[in-house]
Amino acid sequence: PRQKTGVRKGFGLSDWTRLLNVSKDLAQLRGQGIRRIRMDEIRQHNSIHNGWIVLKRKVYNISPYLAYHPGGEKIMKAVLGKDATELFD
Secondary structure (H helix, E strand, O other), X not given: OOOOOOOOOOOOHHHHHHHHHHOOXXXXXXXXXXXXXXXXXXXXXXXXXXXXXXXXXXXXXXXXXXXXOOXXXXXXXXXXXXXXXXXXX
16 A cells, blocks of 8 residues: 655645635636647656646646645655556546
8 A cells, every 4th residue: 555645744635725716727728718738748747846647538738746745745746747547547
């Protein structure tokens, strides 16, 4: 079984929820509409500070969430820039 790591102070679920409520552009769309994104572009976004993943054919910028993830940043680092659907099914 996976071992969960504790999150840093200020990075719990309630903190993430508060951030969602006050953020104006957490997805960093900058006013752009939704567009099709190819896997070659997704693969370029593979770092903690610029990390995208694909889940069920949808692309997510998870960089803002990584510090809040209950398993820690390290567990998610392996799927940045990739299709993570199988991991979450």
